[in-house]
Amino acid sequence: MTSVAHEEHAHGHHDHHEEGFVSKYIFSQDHKMIGKQFLITAVFMGFVAMLMSTLFRIQLAWPGESSSFLSFFLGDFWAPDGVLREDMYLGLVTMHGTIMVFFLLTGGLSGTFSNILIPLQLGARDMASGFLNMLSFWFFALSSLIMVLSMFVMNGSIFGIDIPGDWGTEGNGPAMAGWTVYPPLSALPQAVSGSGFGMTLWLISMAIFIAGSLIGSLNYIVTVINLRTQGMTMTRMPLTIWTFFVTAILGVLSFPVLLSAAVLLIMDRLAGTSFYLSDIMIGGEMLTNHGGSPILFQHLFWFLGHPEVYIVLLPALGLSSEIIATNARKPIFGYKAMIGSILAIGFLSFIVWGHHMFITGMNPFLGSVFVFTTLLIAIPSAVKVFNYITTIWKGSLIFTPAMLFALALVSTFITGGVTGIILADSALDIAIHDTYFVVAHFHIVMGMSAVFGLFAGVYHWFPKMYGRMMNTRMGYVHFWITIVGAYGVFFPMHFVGIAGAPRRYYDYSTYGEFDVDTFNMIMDLNVIITTFAIIAACGQMIFLFNFFYSIYRGPIAPQNPWKSNTLEWTTPVEHIHGNWPGALPEVHRWPYDYSKPGAAEDFIPQNVPLAEGEVESH
Amino acid sequence: MESKFLILLIIIIGAVAIAQLVRVYELTAKLRKNEEHDIPNRDNYLNSKLMLLFMVVQFGGFIYLMLKYGWTGRGDAASIQGQSTDWLLNLNFIIIISVFFFTNFLLFFFAYKYVRKPGVKAYYLSHNNKLEMIWTVVPAAVLAVIIILGLKTWNDVTGPSPKDAIKVELYAKQFDWTARYAGGDNILGKSDYKLILGNNELGIVTSETLDSSILAIQNGAGGIASIQKLLNNRDTVITDSLMSVMTTNLGNKERLLRLLYQMKSTHAKSKDANAWDDIIQRDTLYLRNNTPYEFLIRSRDVLHSAFFLHFRAQMNAVPGYGTRLKFTPTITTDQMRVKKNLPTFNYILMCNKICGGAHYKMKMMVVVLSEAKYDAWMKSKATQNFKAKYFPVATPTPTSSGATDTVVSTKM
Numbered sequence A: 001m002t003s004v005a006h007e008e009h010a011h012g013h014h015d016h017h018e019e020g021f022v023s024k025y026i027f028s029q030d031h032k033m034i035g036k037q038f039l040i041t042a043v044f045m046g047f048v049a050m051l052m053s054t055l056f057r058i059q060l061a062w063p064g065e066s067s068s069f070l071s072f073f074l075g076d077f078w079a080p081d082g083v084l085r086e087d088m089y090l091g092l093v094t095m096h097g098t099i100m101v102f103f104l105l106t107g108g109l110s111g112t113f114s115n116i117l118i119p120l121q122l123g124a125r126d127m128a129s130g131f132l133n134m135l136s137f138w139f140f141a142l143s144s145l146i147m148v149l150s151m152f153v154m155n156g157s158i159f160g161i162d163i164p165g166d167w168g169t170e171g172n173g174p175a176m177a178g179w180t181v182y183p184p185l186s187a188l189p190q191a192v193s194g195s196g197f198g199m200t201l202w203l204i205s206m207a208i209f210i211a212g213s214l215i216g217s218l219n220y221i222v223t224v225i226n227l228r229t230q231g232m233t234m235t236r237m238p239l240t241i242w243t244f245f246v247t248a249i250l251g252v253l254s255f256p257v258l259l260s261a262a263v264l265l266i267m268d269r270l271a272g273t274s275f276y277l278s279d280i281m282i283g284g285e286m287l288t289n290h291g292g293s294p295i296l297f298q299h300l301f302w303f304l305g306h307p308e309v310y311i312v313l314l315p316a317l318g319l320s321s322e323i324i325a326t327n328a329r330k331p332i333f334g335y336k337a338m339i340g341s342i343l344a345i346g347f348l349s350f351i352v353w354g355h356h357m358f359i360t361g362m363n364p365f366l367g368s369v370f371v372f373t374t375l376l377i378a379i380p381s382a383v384k385v386f387n388y389i390t391t392i393w394k395g396s397l398i399f400t401p402a403m404l405f406a407l408a409l410v411s412t413f414i415t416g417g418v419t420g421i422i423l424a425d426s427a428l429d430i431a432i433h434d435t436y437f438v439v440a441h442f443h444i445v446m447g448m449s450a451v452f453g454l455f456a457g458v459y460h461w462f463p464k465m466y467g468r469m470m471n472t473r474m475g476y477v478h479f480w481i482t483i484v485g486a487y488g489v490f491f492p493m494h495f496v497g498i499a500g501a502p503r504r505y506y507d508y509s510t511y512g513e514f515d516v517d518t519f520n521m522i523m524d525l526n527v528i529i530t531t532f533a534i535i536a537a538c539g540q541m542i543f544l545f546n547f548f549y550s551i552y553r554g555p556i557a558p559q560n561p562w563k564s565n566t567l568e569w570t571t572p573v574e575h576i577h578g579n580w581p582g583a584l585p586e587v588h589r590w591p592y593d594y595s596k597p598g599a600a601e602d603f604i605p606q607n608v609p610l611a612e613g614e615v616e617s618h
Numbered sequence B: 001m002e003s004k005f006l007i008l009l010i011i012i013i014g015a016v017a018i019a020q021l022v023r024v025y026e027l028t029a030k031l032r033k034n035e036e037h038d039i040p041n042r043d044n045y046l047n048s049k050l051m052l053l054f055m056v057v058q059f060g061g062f063i064y065l066m067l068k069y070g071w072t073g074r075g076d077a078a079s080i081q082g083q084s085t086d087w088l089l090n091l092n093f094i095i096i097i098s099v100f101f102f103t104n105f106l107l108f109f110f111a112y113k114y115v116r117k118p119g120v121k122a123y124y125l126s127h128n129n130k131l132e133m134i135w136t137v138v139p140a141a142v143l144a145v146i147i148i149l150g151l152k153t154w155n156d157v158t159g160p161s162p163k164d165a166i167k168v169e170l171y172a173k174q175f176d177w178t179a180r181y182a183g184g185d186n187i188l189g190k191s192d193y194k195l196i197l198g199n200n201e202l203g204i205v206t207s208e209t210l211d212s213s214i215l216a217i218q219n220g221a222g223g224i225a226s227i228q229k230l231l232n233n234r235d236t237v238i239t240d241s242l243m244s245v246m247t248t249n250l251g252n253k254e255r256l257l258r259l260l261y262q263m264k265s266t267h268a269k270s271k272d273a274n275a276w277d278d279i280i281q282r283d284t285l286y287l288r289n290n291t292p293y294e295f296l297i298r299s300r301d302v303l304h305s306a307f308f309l310h311f312r313a314q315m316n317a318v319p320g321y322g323t324r325l326k327f328t329p330t331i332t333t334d335q336m337r338v339k340k341n342l343p344t345f346n347y348i349l350m351c352n353k354i355c356g357g358a359h360y361k362m363k364m365m366v367v368v369l370s371e372a373k374y375d376a377w378m379k380s381k382a383t384q385n386f387k388a389k390y391f392p393v394a395t396p397t398p399t400s401s402g403a404t405d406t407v408v409s410t411k412m
C-alpha cells in the first residue's frame, strides 16, 4: 500500500513538502531515521552497560578497597565510602547483562540494521508499515528509559517520590537476581533488596521491550516477503536480509514465551499465585505457596533465552558476510550453504534450551536429548566458519575498519564456539556450570562477536546512514585496542573458570581460606582482566568521538564508497523519502558478482542486466 | 567534589585535544588527495601484518597461560566420577584446542597472505560442493564421537547410587549449608518446611516435632490464638490496612494448621526412629574415603547450588523439591595436601547459584577422612544425634564435644 502511495508521490509532484522537526527527527516514520534512532539509543545504553562492567571489575580486582572512581559514579547509596555494596554488585552485574543483551545487541543490531537495510537492499520505498515501525522504536525507547530509571530506586523512593505499597522499605536498588531473573530470588522482596520495586520496573520494562520487538519483527517479516523489487527472488537476497528475516522469525516465535514467563512472575509477586513458588520459608516467615516450580520459569526463560543468542548473533553474521565479500572482492563462498546454515541454526536454536538446565535436577534422559540437539548446532556453525575462511582465500583483501571487525568476528565466533562444545556436553558441564568459564564462553561467542558485527556494520554503512565518512585511521586505532582488549579480558576468564571460580561472586577472598594457590591465581588474573577492561573501555571513547564528530564534520561520502553490489548503494547520498528518486531498481543477478572473469570492473551491482552470453552464478 | 571536577575537566580536555588532532589529520589527508574510503596500500599492508602479529600474540598468550596454570588448573579430581569427567574433559580440550589453532591460523594467515596487491585479481569462486561436503561430514563425525562418549559418562555419573551408599542431606538456606547424616539405619527422616521451629531447623518430621509445631501455630507467640484475640478485642483500634494484614495472616496460619493436622494423621510413629538417629552437622562436612555417597539436596528459600569443585560434582538446590547427587571420594584431605604441597588446603562446598547479597560467602568446608578416622569420628557423633539435640536436657552433653571435631584441622 504505502509503496504505491510513495510511487505516486515520487513521480507525480516533486515538491518535497517541508517536514516539521518533530515528524522528521522524533516521530519519524521513515525507516532510515528510525534505524538511526535505534542506533543512537542502543549506543547510549551500551556505554551505560560498559561503564557498569568497569565499575564492578574494579571491585573484583581490588576487592573492598575504597575507590574514588566508584564513589564518583555510584554515590554513597551504592558505594558507601567508595566501597561497592555486595548486593549492589549483583545489581550492577544484572543491569549490565540485561542492557548488553537486550538493549545494545537486540535493539542495536536487529533494530538498526533491519530498519536501514531491509528496504534499501530489497529495493523497497519503506517498511510495510511505517507507523508500526515508529511504534516499535518508541516502545524500545520507553523500555530503555524505564530500565535506566530502575537504577535510581534508592532508600524506598525514586527521585524523592516515595514508592507506594510494601516495596518502600525493601525496594532499594535495581533488579539484582541476574539477567536471568530466576525466581524465587526475583519473586520475593524479602530475598534480596533488588527484588522490590527495582524488579517490578525491570519486568515492566521488559514487557514493553518485548511488545516493541514483536511489532518490529512482524514488520520486517512482512516487508521481506512482500516488498522485494522486481527480480529480487529469495535466492538473490543478500545474506544480510536472510539473517534479518530469520532473526525476526525467531523473535516472533520466542519473545512471547518470555512475556508469559514475565507475566506469571508478576502474578507471583503481586497477586499471591504460586506458579514458581513452593514450600518456602524466608526471613523467618513461612509462605503458604505450594505446588509451583522455579524450574518452570527456567524452561520458559530459556525457550526465549537460547534463540535470543541467535537473535543477537545472526544479524552480526549477516552483516559480516556482506562486508567480507565486498572487501575481499570475491563472492561469498557457498551462498546456498550459508542460507541453509542460517535456517538450520534458526530451527535448532528452538530445541536446545535445556542445555542451560543440566544441573537443575531435570531428568538425566531429557538432558541427554538436549546434549544431542545442542551439539548438532555445531555443524552448521562449522560450515559457516569454513565458508568465511574460503571466502578470503585467494581474495584481494582491503582492510577497511569494517573488514577488520568482520574478520575479528569470525575469530571470536570460532574461539567462543569451540568452548560451547564443552558446555553442551552435560557430563562436562557439571564441573564448570556457572563458573567464569561460562562467562568467558558467552562473552566471546555472543558478546564480542555481536559487538564486532555491530562495529563492522556501523563503519561500513555509516556513509549510507549519515552521508559522510568516518575517520579511517581512528577506526584502525579503535579496532586494535578493542580486539586486544577483548581477548585480554575474556581469554584469561577461561582459566579463572577452570580453576573453579563461580560467577556472580562479589569477592573471591574466601578462596584464601581453603586454597591459597588458587586464590593467588584468581587474584592475579583478575587484576590483568580488569586492566584490559579499562583499556578496552577507554578505546571505545575513540569510537564515540569518531562517530559523533563524523556525523557533523566527516568528509562527504561518495555514492558507492566500497564499490559494493547491493542496491542500497544505488540510492542518492542525500536521504529522500521513498529512497529512489525515479522508478525502483530492477534486479538481474545475485549480489556477489565480485571480480567476475570477463567483467570490466571488479564488481557488478545487482541492477546491472546480464551481459550477452553471461550466465548467472550462485 | 574536587576529584569529580578534575575528572570532568580531564575528559573535556582530552576530547578537545583529539578534535584538534583529527582536524590536522584531515587537512594533511586533503593535501595528499586521499579520501577516507580509499585505503592506501601502506595502511592495507600494515593491517595485514598486524593481523598476523595478532595471531602470534594470541597463540603465544594462550600457550603461556596453559604452561603457567595448566588447562585444568584445579589439580586432580578427588572422586571416581570426577576422574572420569576429567578424562573426557581433557579429550574434548585436545579436540577443541586443535580446532581453535587450525581455524584461527587459516583465518589470520589468509588475511595476511591475500592482502590486495597491485595487478592481482581475486579468484572468482562461488561454491564447491565437494569441499562443503567435507566440512559438513568431518565435524559431524567428530561430534558423533563427542556425543557418544559424553552421554556414556553422563549416564554413569547421574545413574543410581549403589544400595549401600551413605545418605547425606545437604540443606541450603541464605547463606549457609547444613548437612544431615542418615545415622545408623542409613535412612533420613522425612522433613517439611512447615515444621521448622526452634531447634528443629531442618523441619524434620517426628510425632514430637509435629505436636510442638501444631502447638506453636495455635498458641505460640504470633499464633492463631493471639491473632484472634487481637482481632476480637474491642478496646484496641485497628486501622483498615492492619486489619487486612492480620486477617490474611490468620488465614495463612489456619491453612498451615490444617496441613499440619493432615500430615500428623498420615505420620506413622514407627518412622520416628529414622529421624531421631540423624546427625546434623554444620560448618564442616566429613566424608569417608572410598565410599559412595548419595546426597539429597534441599533448599529453604531460593535457588542455591551445591558445587563440590574438587569432586567435579554440582547440583542445584530447589525449594519445593529435592534433587540428588552422588560421588565417591578417593583422595583424603591429608593426601591431597601432600599432593598439592599445600598444608593449608581444604576441600570445599560452595554455593554456585546467585542467592542474594552474601552469596559469595555461602560455603562449607569438606574433609575427607581415611576409613578408620571417619569411623572413629562417626562413633563419637552417634550420641549427638537429632534426638540429643532436640531434647538437650534428657541426654547429658559430653564435656568436650569439640575434641573429636579436630581430627583434621580445618584451620591453617
Ligand code: HEM
Residues within 6 Å of the ligand: A050, A053, A054, A057, A093, A094, A096, A097, A098, A100, A101, A105, A177, A178, A179, A180, A439, A443, A446, A447, A448, A451, A489, A502, A503, A504, A505, A533, A536, A537
Ligand atoms: C567492556 C566489556 C565487558 C566486560 C568487561 C564484561 C564483564 C562482565 C563480567 C565480569 C560479568 C560478570 C560475570 C558474573 O559474575 O556472572 C559480566 C556479566 C555479563 N555480561 Fe559482560 N562484559 C562486557 C561486555 C558485555 C557484552 C558486550 C555483553 C553482551 C552480550 C555482555 C553480557 C553479559 C551478560 C549477559 C552477563 C551476565 C549477567 C548476569 O550474570 O546476570 N557483557 N560481564
Ligand SMILES: [Cu+2]
Residues within 6 Å of the ligand: A305, A306, A309, A352, A353, A355, A356
Ligand atoms: Cu543456550
Ligand SMILES: [Cu+2]
Residues within 6 Å of the ligand: B172, B173, B174, B175, B303, B304, B305, B351, B352, B353, B354, B355, B359, B362
Ligand atoms: Cu546460595
